[in-house]
Amino acid sequence: MSGQPKTANIVIIGGGAVGCGVAYSLAKAGVEDVLLLEKEPTLAAATSGQAAGLVGQVRNSVERTQLAMWSVQTFCELQAVDTANPGWRQVGSLRVALNDKRVREFEGMKAVADEAGLETEFIDNAAANEHWPLMDFSAAKAVLWCASDGYLQPSDLTMAYVAHARKMGAQFLTSTPARSIRLEGGRVTGVETDAGVIECKTVINAAGAHAFHIAQSVGLELPIVPVRHEFFVTVHADGLVPDLPVVRIPDASLYLRAETNALLCGGWEPEGLSTDPRGFALTAEPPAIDPDYEVLGWFAEQLAPHLPKVNDLGLRSVFRGWPT
Template structure:
């Protein structure tokens, strides 16, 4: 790994977002770019992600973003020589109620309007695709054949290889502790190894992005909210090509991990951190919440046969960053020239990393699209926000991730 150095562009954070931005900058012809990472590359939130990549949403913008990500993942190995372990297994959105089916019908319309293939499966097709479903409980099942999952570490390795090939450098154990912006213009960043000059900082510090923004005197509502899933011991009938399952009525998702089941979900009473309490050096430890995980397991076993007695092999967890309106915080910050945000992924920063990185690049162009402009951090500067209220709202976005209508504004990976 390289040391921190003088560079035109400095990206703070070597998770999926920082590495994706580095890759896209390099592809766009910027070679004087460095990534400064506090610990190791892909060692924090990104390393914990389930890697689900879902394209079916109510929001046309998010649908198109996800479709671009899928097209991109399919070609990434060709470009970098490294596979992101992208498996296009297809996905099923299972509805247990007429209201949910109505929502899925609306999603199917958005998909069709945007050229994404989806269809409702009849019972024969459904039993071919997912034989262990408890068919009696299912109201409908929406199939998206081009969805799937990838391995976050492999994805980040591919970004890093592609970026390095174009001259981007990566320094690890290089926590940024200060950013100097005299007269409202970024000129340097400081790590324990000293100060290096840079004229553009991109803040991709994940749940710490609010603390990094504080280094230039900006307060933004980047709220870490706990998320977790378990991987079972081997489960009969499961193999890596089983389609990804989402059961929004139960707040859960599942996919195969080898011959085991990976299952996570969205808690009705989530746990978040006060964004104002975080410092750049804060360590975010998450203890597994076995009660919550047992609830996910119980819900999954209620719609799939043969999962009652599976053991647990491992638990993954972290604090993905949410915003109070469930939207990314992307783009230059008014009043601090050379400071750009790439944060608040609302728990789909792995699947959305490619599209989000493209948005970051676009946000720095003279005339970004209205959608990219709408992600600007300035929306939180225009009307100063109440910390507690922002935290509650961000937490609510998490708690209602799969609620009816939630994907119109939020994630739904």
Template sequence: MSAHLPTQARAVVIGGGVIGCSVAYHLAQLGWRDTVLLERDRLTSGTTWHAAGLMVTFGSTSETSTELRKYTRDLYARLEAETGQATGFRPVGFIEVASDADRLEEYRRISAFNRRCGVDVHEISPSQVKELFPLARVDDVLAGFYVKGDGRADPVDVTMALAKGAKLKGATLIEGVAVEDVVVENGRVTGVRTAQGIIACEYVVNCAGMWARQLAAKNGISVPLQAAEHYYLITDKLSAIDRSWPVLEDPGCHGYYREEGGGMMVGLFEPVCAPWKIEGAPHDFSFGEIPPDWERMTPYLEKALSRVPEVKEAGLKKLFCGPESFTPDLRPIVGESPEVKNYFVAAGLNSIGILTGGGLGRAVAQWVVDGHPDVDVTGMHIDRLEPYQATAAYRRTRTVESLGMVYACHYPFKPMKTARDARRSPLYGELEKQGAFFRDVSGWETPDWYAGAGRVAEAGPLSFGRPAWWPHWEAEHRAAREGVIVMDMSFMSKFRSRVATPAAS
């Protein structure tokens, strides 16, 4: 790592986790050799060092995210040849299991979509699941979804390989230097301030992980991410386990399973989770752990272990808890901030920072260099989020739900339940009287459908088929087509043009 702080750079990347190193690597790859990455402590010391390293291309319903995953897997497979630094990528395979009809329907839909995106996923039988992962109980499994080329990587090695690749291409990486704030003049980035001096620069990419919100707030930029407790358990060695087994995931049991050090790692996504440090991540938290909350986690652990019952006999080596950043809609926060020109953000990875890190770094670097993204970033663009979502009250409530959404069954029209009622239109009371079923649209409580005057809207069970409220929707639709309606559009965005009107000719 370089010891001297340069006085000037074209771009400064803040944070040396997997995302920052990937952005620096790709900027250098695109020819921006005068890129400087500043890391507060040591590379990977934030969240990256303790990630489980699942490298999975299956599971996203976004074409962009699937492309980023595929690129990431290919990059991790070839980085060692390029840099001499191993990434630990091992294509041991990945299986998602479905043990109820709704999840089976969901994964079949995702498989069809993922196959169209080039993911080689196949539905396999319960006995094939058992053959590939003999410790799994499959009596209630309906099917597995298997991607042979997916697997696992070592998050620290991946980051070090990206860092080495960045340096080989001319970027400068400096550890032990924290960015205190970003210098902005006339609404545009001009530098970064550190205790060791200022680096003048044109572009900044804030890749400060769970610290990104606090840092961005200094420049009035809203990055509404929040750290939450995130767990995995590691058992003592098991004679029955083999390193070559695929990674198994069973969202219905809240767990994922893979070999680790001769024992088993059982990772968890509990449906109701715990935000960590609402007031802000501590500045000196490095290679840190959070004391596990056994009482809260025991029921989820029992459910997860029920998928691999023999593992209960093995001794417990560790229940690990570390912080990971989650966002209000479980999508990353990426792109040029609407508030400050040339201030980019790439943070809030919702526990897929390793498996999308390569692709995300490529997309952000290309966006910085060309001035516009080359993939559809609508779903992840920072400009979709609003300042009210960064408030402590919002983060405290929404984050309880967001981690659990990762393994929830993703029914169409499933509304978020937490952090509601941020905004009501003047018509709210009237709409309520008509039996409105409200959903959150940009914070506005917006009617989805109406049960009818004086009736209370009951959503009924969620479904992949025709929902119970379909007749209410139909009635509203007919009223609009055949009669006259009033539509409350308060939730729509209003754009104010900054372009001066040309003088009347």
């Protein structure tokens, strides 16, 4: 006999960082009877378990900046709890501009940050070097420092949301794929699973790359395109410590941070590979991604002028997925 509830106030489809974060926020806001469905046996099984965990608040609009600031506040609160915390490290971030156009963009972002109430400052290359002694900032035209940025462990964040949401009454069912959303007279009436229908009036679609198919079950075409993203982690090396700030060099399409005593480096591919969600079904997975060593090697080449040590570091692991 299934332990699946027959009714819920709100059903969330998808147990990644987004779905679990929404469950946590709803429970914290006092919303009762929240039920999350995850098709895999574990939570954070898809994109969230592969993410690099960089948390950046400097954005192009005040609203997005304030949303990111609110996230940081949440991570600080969760980290203050002894158990089930997200591994949040508020190490700061350095955003490096290599040309004048980027400097102007950073100036615009700083103005947005000022308006949003986020503290940032331009620092000189020597000060940047004090934050990241192994890096060579001589090519930098500007460096924007944000002390309250940082990074976390995305799987730990997801599990922290779950642990705290559970304590506040939210329920989580794994190995329970949602098959479709039921509508009557244009209103949501429930979610279908293999064990039957869960009646509800509100559904939150947090199914990641499958959000397209869930929306399709009520006749909506979500304009989402999963795009391949990958990063590598090297072997341990002297001088790499967890408290080094996150670095972003958009002109080299790069980001990096320390992962314990190793280097984590990823980037934005100039010709990012995408997959059309119409090409796979709700019951199937997006195409498997093998590590693309040509792209990962290009990240390392892009980084070498700024961090020559990368040439000496062996590769330990590659993370990849289809963020939407």
